[in-house]
Amino acid sequence: MLVKSKIVELADWLFEEEIPDGYVPDKPLVENRISISKDPVHMENFQLSTSGLFILHSKMQFDRPVQVLTEIEGETITSQFIFFKPTDSKLPYGMSRHNIRYIPSVKSIHEVEPGIEYTYFIAVISKEYYLNLIKRDSLLHQQFVHEIEKGEYVSFSEEDLMATYEMQHTITELIESKKKGEIRRLHTESRVVELLMYQFEQYNEKTESSDLLFHEEDVQRLEMARQILEQRIANPPTQKELAAEVLTSESKLRKDFKEYFSVTIHDYLTRVRMEKAKSYLLEDKMTVYEVALLTGYGHQNNFSSAFKKYYGISPGELKM
Template sequence: MHIKSKIEGFEDWLFIEELPDTFNAGTPLAEKRMTIKRPPVQEFSNYMLSSGGVFLMHAKMQFTQPATILFEIEGETINSQFIFYDNIPANDDKGNKKARGGARHNIRYIPSLSGKYELTKGVSYSYFLVVLSKEYYFHLINKDSILHADFVEEIKNGKYTSISAKDLLVSHEMRQIINDIVECRKTGELKRLFTEAKILELLMLQMEQIQHDQLSETNTFTPAEQEKVEHARDLLDEQFVNPPVLPVLSRLVGLNEFKLKRGFKAYFGTTIYGYITRLKMEHARHLLIDKKLTVREVTYEVGFKHQSHLSEAFKKYYGILPSEVKQ
């Protein structure tokens, strides 16, 4: 398969990749990094990884003027796509301007295709893409698996298709896996095995959410309500140490408490309280291991009033006391 992309108006291609259509576990990994600093680019960094039948890209970009990304794909590919964006101007209920963000994902079958993405000036984009040859995809997930039966039928017909009719919200677990892939410091064969395992894990999370969405009440939420649920998640990401109580959070995002609780559980697979707890526990573990803080120090850093409360929550979440964590 042949993949290439460029910024419209630029002479040089961002990347041109020739990858075998066949799966070959013996193909060594190739890694590349690039940055661009020239108008109208405000920020552009790109990490790329390729091997036999797989191409992975993580790009961060922002432009001072509207921009267009051109791409070409030759050959049959399955694409796992994630796009994160913020600083999008929007109006609140009072007509005031405020920044909004979001994150969406989908899995697509793309035969040979040329296309383009229109990017808004001033918006910060983060794009994570995994391109798999058809053979590599079926190496990861059996062709006869019920997980993607309808998707496989469309692949057999050679038609461009998405596994989900609409792009879905990116979960915390998906974000973590993407970060694990991008930040991996392993090399050689270990990195290849690690990356493949994480790609499979990511695909499974996507398919699990897609199946849940097809059966759940998320289909009753309008796009505007969906954005409000996602906005609530973003606020909790920023303020989990001292999070707003439910009535305040409900007012901040403009969605009633009942629908906010129901939508949060439907989209992210956990309650608002469970999500806050997860963020607190993961941050506590990071402070204990990476920052070498004491349990007493961590208690206040993650928003607990008493050390015993942290210990109880940590033991329930991880199965060990924070004092037992090896630094």
Template sequence: MKMVITNTDLNDILFERDLPQNFKSDKAYTESNTAIFHPKFGSSDIEDLWFEGIHITKGQTRIKEDISLKIESNYSVFEMHFTLSGSSQATTLGSKEIFRFEPQQHNLIYTKDFEGYFNFSKQEDLNNFFEVHFTEDYFQRFMNVENTVLDKFLNGIEKRSMSAMKEKNMAITPQMNLIISEIMQCKRSGLLKRLFIESKVIELFMLQLAQFETTLKEKKEVMNFQDIEKIHHAKYLLEQNISNPYTLIALAHEVGLNDFKLKKGFKAIFNTTVFGYLHDLRMEKAKHLLLEQERTIKEVADYCGYEYVQHFITAFRKKYGITPGKLQA
């Protein structure tokens, strides 16, 4: 199962990876780290982890100049792709179809003997991605899941070398970001780590399917591109101001929409309300701070914008069914 990445300008190989058939490992799992430096395009750190049926890769790349990379692989996988930051676009050889990813977007993609190009523009911010690859054999276990979108996707991949679940990428939710963070920061080892990661990967996949299915059932009002961009900016502002959030009217004014259009558009795009999203964001961040950074309950309550600690404890218990204190015990 080989992949080769070549710089199309100079035709030199930047990265080459040859993984075992079906991602088999003679241990609970296998890990590898690769650092790439190129004087023109920049640098990249790639971390891989695999065990039979599943391969996880995460990368952090700094793009110094516009660059086109040729990608070649000799295997087929179902790929859960998450662009955490930065942007990119891909094309397959012999096709005019373009697959674009912007920050905080995800999709489910099928690739078979992929041969094509990834194009990156010079970017000030790091380009971060997280991917989970399922072999076709492993993915068979999901075939009996009753999901209209999945059925349509599987029926449409037979004659194509690359296919995406949705024509338009979906927004990564706070819950998805939390699961990705838990996978990347897992401190367990051996079989326990493998079981933890596998369970989280399946949970992440089910969240993807649920989001895809929900958007199919909803009839959304057609919005112009400018309004969609403004609503995505509103989401970004919420994420950057957890401790001191905007009021709805202030947020709408900041992005240049009226509050009705912001509320309706936000619900249509992200399948949640403005303050429902903020609440979930706060709770996911609170859980992370309590578990991973061992902050005090008072510190976390303050960070999440709660004036009274008891109000934070009540909200946290309602969300997770456990108090912050018991979670840390």
């Protein structure tokens, strides 16, 4: 399969990668980091590739409106995410969209605007590789596989969905992994499967609750509320304060948050705190006391009790 992209207004390709289609389990990963700063584009690219798989994580800003051309040749399944926010925004992610697509071959052009910070993630997976990750007869994607067999371009979800915290966390784990060799390849493959599972799960939940309709303004408020919780876990606002920040009532925020994200505000904050805590303990090697402060528990004993209730083991046992 061939994956390449360029700014229509410029002569050179931003990147051009030719990847073998076949699934080769012991094929090593190749990592590449590219920085591009050439009027009108400023871009930081992280790329991972192996036989049957190409991953791109790109942070982009543009000095003027331009068109981005992307070409993919060969039968592929893509897991695509786009995050976008004003360059002066203090929120970590902004708005987002994601989907899974089957692409027999495609050329697409997207217009991008100045003053917007874009973060783009795509996993391009050959058909053979994909069907080794997710078995053909799995109920998770039965209809999707049926459409794939027709050989025509199709999206898993009719509408792009918004990325959840779990998806963002999985992407971050994948691109920031310090693992090497075979362990890195296995870790990458497991994160790709995890990301696809989160996408399948969200789509299925949306399908089951399709009678719940949210206006775009409500969705933006909910996304902002979610990001405020993620950004301020050390000192989170009360639900009343959070509702005031996103310009809605406390009761409406509680109700809509539960319906839209399928989790209460309290449980979501706990989930984010515990995921961050595990990362601080394992990846950053912080002390239990430091993690307690960073996750907003204040007292080490309160944090340790919450951690053991959530994971079933104490922070000290996790670090052993």
